[in-house]
Amino acid sequence: MRTDQTWSRVLHVDLESGRSHVLQFGSRAEHLGGSGLAAALYSRYGLLDAPALDPRQPLIFAVGPLTGLFPLMSKTVCGFRSPYTGEWAESHAGGRLALSLRFAGYDALMVTGAARGLSALIVGARTVDLHDVAYLRGADVFSTGKYLRRFGRESSGHRSCIRIGPAGEQGISYACINVDSFRHFGRLGAGAVMGAKNLKGIVVLGDGSYRLPEGKAYPKLMRELYKDITGTDKMRKYHDLGTPANLTALNGLNALPWNNLQKTTDERIDGISGETFADRFLLRQTACAGCPVGCIHIGLLRQQFASDHEFLYKQVSYDYESIFSQGTMLGLTDGSDVLALLDETEKLGLDCMSSGVALAWVAEAVEKGVITERETLVPIRFGEVQGFMEALRHIAMGSNEFYRTLGTGALKAADVYGGAEYACVLGQEMAGYATGEVFFVAQAYGFRHSHLDSGGYAWDQSSKEKDARKAVDFLVDDEYKRILINCMVSCMFARATYGPERIAECLASVGLTDLADGLETAGRAVQALRWKLKFDTGFDVDAVRIPKRYTEVVTWKGAIDTTYMDAVRTTYAAAIRELAASGQPMSGSEDA
């Protein structure tokens, strides 16, 4: 196999007909890969007018032209119509999936249709098989993983195993797809899309290999980048305490959301700081395949399950966002409580951020008497883990009308039951940055409604002036740079290494000179196409809401300046509208 084709090699599996095809799709010089490839595929195969959970909608897993070739090029983009927003969406994950897809020989796997019974899809360089797995109906993410790993054993290569839990089968709007136990396509409900296809899991066998790009440029650049990434201190923080190091930092800045963002700092931070997690719980770090950094922190949760000395232990991955959403947001200050909740969330196959932040809203709504135990079925109070534990299961199973509504999002539940002013939702349940005006707008309006769309939180921290134009120019340009990274597809932690020039150099070194030469044009076109698809699938930039709670936040800079926030909102909305209007179809989008 070669790495320098001009088109993308896409495996399309239609579960409805049971047929599959290898497509030579579009032009890599236009769509690049990852985010751009997923968007180009959706333009061609997606159904703009059908709902997100219509089984005919494509579910796409795309890697990029540099996947496997350079360090930290280790992520996969999942493209899908979100049941949460109804719109075209992306979620990104690491694990072994990116390298498995690359070595299976595909730039993307696209699944359409629904299987007749609950199924598992096995794909590889020489394999496309669908297995009936009716026995896994309702099975949790971990036991599903154990069963699915039995597939593809005969191919001695490395594999990736992605799967959904009960939440995905139930179609919960923030059900995730678990990737290799510790990583996730977490946000915006990709798990429900997979569930709607009757697809419990996918095993990707990375059992092919490629000829290396010719010439001296590639080995030379590879060596240089590897040295740059591992030889310097750049990546140390990600491996050492990992992202949880931010807990103490943001708490100190009055920028860490606590108790449903009723406050932004709390002196009890020590119980769940990154240092405490490292000292008390850290079992080991692990890495995504192809990344020498190893930022995945696995905590050891030891639980007594009977009197006498009867213990069991579990390995639970943790990071900043999960400790924020299922820790500080819920008023929990003991790390083992947080790990217990995260373990339950993992098993159920829920997105930890959305489920945690949604439960934080429940706790405040109960506190204020807006909802009662009639709705919640169990007592829910800040600081008490047991209620949250049971509520997670109720969300995943859709136990009653209240939980079914909550499973579509906290703000939607608040619109029905009351308490919308304090639903911490910015497009979807918030990420853990109460840094100020620009971040709130960036998440509420952002393409993925994610803190990873652009560095709005960083702008809040570094910019001294309140200039909406400058802030929005930064957001748009930073999004463009991140899109290039998401087209390759690199981990965001390497964004300092993989700037636009570096990416072009990498592409040229592996013989993809046309991609390198037209990188900026292609990147801007992908940016516009993504926005166009978001608008075409229902995004109304004038309907974006920023709940009242965000105007009450007090950070290290003082109270939120609502005039400034409004200025950033209108300026960003106009910029987004312009981007969407300039979106053009790409090669491959014409009818076959």
Added chain:
Amino acid sequence: MKVLRAGRMERCIGCHSCSLACARLVHGRLSWNTAGIRIASAGGLSTGFEAHLCVACDPAPCAAACPSGSLVQRAGGGVTVDRDLCIRCGKCASACPVDAIYMDPEEQYPYLCLHCGRCVAFCPHGCIALEDVDARRPGSRGGDVDGEVPDAY
């Protein structure tokens, strides 16, 4: 004579940098299979990862099984490989007691560790090292990797 040992696998983070480096630098491939060292999650009671690689037998059952003279006993353990002589029968892979030989399903060539040490610098956690064969002989100190994590270059 030196051999590659994976003596510190409890430090491994499963990044596959070693396999990718061997495939790239020794075998000219982009792959994590066509390499002398391959990493798998340990599973079961142990956590973390284990390395599949040649343990440097002396005498080497793979060389004894090889009908073409492609695999020849290497002084100090393991084998040397002459690709041109290989008839792609796969007998070496069946003979290896530790599954250290990967038979590539496309070209049917065996891939195994040649104990060259080029992967060592790519391991960010010092899990693997080239060691003197003598270090494993009775009466010697044993094959410890020192605590240093080597720089990539």
